[in-house]
Amino acid sequence: MNLKKWIITVILALGVVLSVVWIRAHIKIDSCLDSGGRWNYEQKICERQLT
Numbered sequence: 938m939n940l941k942k943w944i945i946t947v948i949l950a951l952g953v954v955l956s957v958v959w960i961r962a963h964i965k966i967d968s969c970l971d972s973g974g975r976w977n978y979e980q981k982i983c984e985r986q987l988t
Contacts, residue, residue, distance in 0.1 A: 969983035
């Protein structure tokens with residue numbers, strides 16, 4: 938594999954990894970909100986009011 942193909946492969950793999958991390962974070966936030974919780978963006982945790 939020549940250098941140009943290797944660089945393209947590395948860039949694509951990095952893009953996939955970063956996309957997965959971004960999507961997982963948004964799914965975590967969305968599932969918190971869907972369950973009635975409140976997402977704390979500063980602490981990055983789901984807060985649920987206990988009644």
